Amino acid sequence: MEAIVIEGLTKKYKKNVALDNINLTVGQGEIFGFIGPNGAGKSTTIKCLLDFIKPTKGIAEIYGLDAQKDSESLKRIIGYVPSDVHYYNNVTVEEILKMTGKFHGIHNLKEMMAYYVERFELEPKKKMKELSLGNRKKVAIVNSLIFDPEVLILDEPTSGLDPLMQHRLFEELSYHHDEGTTIFLSTHNLHEVESFCTRTAFIRSGKILSVEEMETGHTPAKVVKLTGAALQVEALQAKGYRVLSRTDTDVSLLYQDSVKQLLTDLSFLEIDDVEIRNQNLEEKFLSLYDGGELHE
Numbered sequence: 001m002e003a004i005v006i007e008g009l010t011k012k013y014k015k016n017v018a019l020d021n022i023n024l025t026v027g028q029g030e031i032f033g034f035i036g037p038n039g040a041g042k043s044t045t046i047k048c049l050l051d052f053i054k055p056t057k058g059i060a061e062i063y064g065l066d067a068q069k070d071s072e073s074l075k076r077i078i079g080y081v082p083s084d085v086h087y088y089n090n091v092t093v094e095e096i097l098k099m100t101g102k103f104h105g106i107h108n109l110k111e112m113m114a115y116y117v118e119r120f121e122l123e124p125k126k127k128m129k130e131l132s133l134g135n136r137k138k139v140a141i142v143n144s145l146i147f148d149p150e151v152l153i154l155d156e157p158t159s160g161l162d163p164l165m166q167h168r169l170f171e172e173l174s175y176h177h178d179e180g181t182t183i184f185l186s187t188h189n190l191h192e193v194e195s196f197c198t199r200t201a202f203i204r205s206g207k208i209l210s211v212e213e214m215e216t217g218h219t220p221a222k223v224v225k226l227t228g229a230a231l232q233v234e235a236l237q238a239k240g241y242r243v244l245s246r247t248d249t250d251v252s253l254l255y256q257d258s259v260k261q262l263l264t265d266l267s268f269l270e271i272d273d274v275e276i277r278n279q280n281l282e283e284k285f286l287s288l289y290d291g292g293e294l295h296e
């Protein structure tokens with residue numbers, strides 16, 4: 001069964017189309033990255049999944065349950081970390097975790113609280129209003145992990161965390177993923193996506209531009225830099241190579257096919273030097289976000 005299914009999801013705020021007919025599926029046990037520039041529609045998608053807002057059109061389902069109609073049941077299986085953490089000012093960290101423990105019927109709450117308080121260096125007696133941004137984020141993280149959710153929906157979970165806490169968070173996420181939790185991770189951090197996610201959707205202006213496999217085994221595009229006095233690359237362009245940059249003596253090309261074919265194609269050129277490397281996610285990200293259309 002798919003863990004998350006989104007079909008034709010659309011959200012309009014008057015004339016502003018925040019989500020434009022998006023389709024996505026996330027498999028059970030996946031770590032799915034969700035990445036896009038500011039205002040792309042990431043939080044809107046998440047808010048529809050959690051029934052915080054009603055979509056204008058379309059369907060969002062989690063484990064076969066409708067995000068809107070079955071939101072009460074879904075709250076029992078989804079752990080959520082918001083991008084901005086707001087709790088009542090006067091409640092303490094301990095009180096929040098106890099409420100979560102009661103709601104989810106955590107039998108070993110005391111033990112779990114002691115574990116997570118130590119892992120994330122929380123001060124249980126502190127009131128929320130006394131906490132810094134990063135410490136409030138840590139409370140939300142612990143609150144989402146403590147009941148072993150079936151699905152974790154994380155909206156920029158590392159923003160505000162110091163590097164040690166970011167590392168601890170990913171250790172905990174790996175543990176929960178190994179236990180079978182499906183993770184939906186919205187982030188601006190390309191490194192997190194590259195090193196942690198199995199697949200990633202790129203969203204811009206409310207539209208899904210592309211969904212990429214992140215796992216090893218996937219052959220990334222190659223960036224091929226050629227040096228030579230009289231480089232004739234028109235034949236390569238006709239074969240689908242894309243010119244990324246060009247000077248009198250250098251040409252950088254983007255190529256996505258077999259390495260054997262690449263070497264054959266290059267053997268017909270007068271080249272002084274060649275450098276071949278994999279396109280990294282940052283370049284992929286920029287090529288997807290730069291300009292009005294998806295470049296391929």
Ligand SMILES: Nc1ncnc2c1ncn2[C@@H]1O[C@H](COP(=O)(O)OP(=O)(O)OP(=O)(O)O)[C@@H](O)[C@H]1O
Nearest residue numbers: 013016017018036037038039040041042043044045
């Ligand atoms: N309550 C609202 N009223 C009107 N427009 C809204 C509202 N909430 C979001 N939007 C608009 O919807 C679009 C998507 O916003 P959203 O918050 O989903 O983006 P995001 O990808 O999460 O951005 P960021 O990375 O900056 O958090 C934006 O154009 C935003 O201005």
